[in-house]
Amino acid sequence: MPAQKLPVEFGEWRPDVALLDSKFASEVENVFAGVNSYLPFPSLQSFSNAVIPGLPGACGLYSARTLSGEWKIYAGTRTKLYTWSLDTWVDVTRTVGGDYHVQPNDLWMFEQSGTHLVAVNVNDDPQVIDINSGTNFDALAGSPPRATNVKQIGDFLFLSGLADGGPYNRRIIIWSAINDITGWIVGTNLCDMQEMPDGGPVQGVAGGEIGYVLQDRAVRTLQFLPGDTSLIFSFSRVLDDRGCVSKYGYDTIGNVLYFVSEDGFYSMTGQQVTPIGQDKVNEWWLANSDLSRRGVVHCIAGVNKPRVAWVYHSGDASPMYDRQIIFDWSNARWARATVSAWVWALLSSTGIDLDTDIPGDPLDPDLDTPLRPSLDSFGYIGGRPLIGAINPAGLLSALTGPNLPATMETAEVHLSPGMRSFVSDAYPLDDSRDDNVGTVAAGTRERLQDVWVWEQPVTIEITGSAALYSSSRLHRFRRFIPGATVWTHAQGVVIEAQQDGSVA
């Protein structure tokens, strides 16, 4: 039988399903999932060489907007709060009360309310700064309780994950007076609190016009009742015996809530619950994440792409977040990446000007360099959405760097039903534009009962093919694209195969 050329697509990454002659892939790394391809995952690129003081311990990051529309970046460590000023960190820690006391693995959580930015961690009084003119954070007026999370819902600022003590406990949430983040007198100007009778401690509050209260073992919706000065909000339990396992593991896009539960990932729209990770990645993730730090898994919902990412620790030896699992809600596909950073956040690029040259900043090159942006570039304005982080070296960074080394896998194929197949070469269906275009490896097994054996990756030759010379009944193929390679889509491989002899 003559050799045939057969396209084999990279399968959807669903490591939880049975891989016996399925159409799914068990492995991908450092890619985004497209509708019929995988896309490259960029590395973290630092904004400058300014290290945030106090490493290790960067544990907060946020982008706030001034009245004039400019963006300001704030960050926190276990003891200090900082703001980013062109090329360096400026200490904006409170001037009264001394250092802060963020516990290891905890995060600062920030929320903008009008012209103010509120920052909370459960071991310090809530802090506030005027984004336009403030020089230092200060205690938020009105003596609000210490809280793990802060969220603006409509005209109210919600605090949740409250520190035990006085009238407060972890099952209570409190909201401010209407349009007044300094009003924390319960019973006054619609400020009040609600205790959840069951469902466990409150992890946080999320949402916009429709709010969600995420508890350890329940999820409730909260709905503002305009004109009702007695109840103010109504709470309805929509999910029972299942809630959010992490105090930072949830976020919303529009009215859609995404969260991570004891048994995996969910989305919720009003009363509609969707187990987005079931039969896809839940079991894999539970087996490949640090159980002891599942309570600090951090969810980040992107605004520039239809993606939600959870950053987590792969094991107890990881000193910082070192893995990302990403859900693309436009095509319901998952992917994953391996990038380390102390803390992650959705940021916006800060504006740059023509007068100031920031040495080493790739976003602010000298005017006379050929790489400078055109004079009408959006880059000078800032405000572009970015997934940002404080990288392991303590540098403010964004996912805008060269592509990470990528791994993609095809589904399992039985090229000659009932027979063995000899695969002579594989031709990658991707547009990697580099001399160093990587390798392809064949995975083989004779029977479904056998374990997979991965052969040595073979370099792609100048013809565009990799000479695999692999013989087996069942095949899979992995494509490795080296880091820093420029590419946009990878769809699969075309393999050249023919029927081979049988094994007794």
Add this chain to the structure above:
Amino acid sequence: MPMVFDKDGHELADVAISERQLGVLELGEEVVVLYHTPQLLRYVLGEQNGSFMLRKIGQHIVAADIDGFRKYASLQRAIRAAQEQH
């Protein structure tokens, strides 16, 4: 907590007023205070709600509706007492 007076300058009660509302009063504007029994204490204190207005005259914060203010001040005292007990 600032003292609130009636329009004749007699002390009514000292109550907590938010920093933002104090700022509005300093600007010479009136503020409306809405009040209600907190949900967690409704079974103890019953359901009450209402509103009154405050304004600043000279150095005094003055309640225009004395009855409404007194109900509020009384409710706030009851809330504090109930929170301490529970």
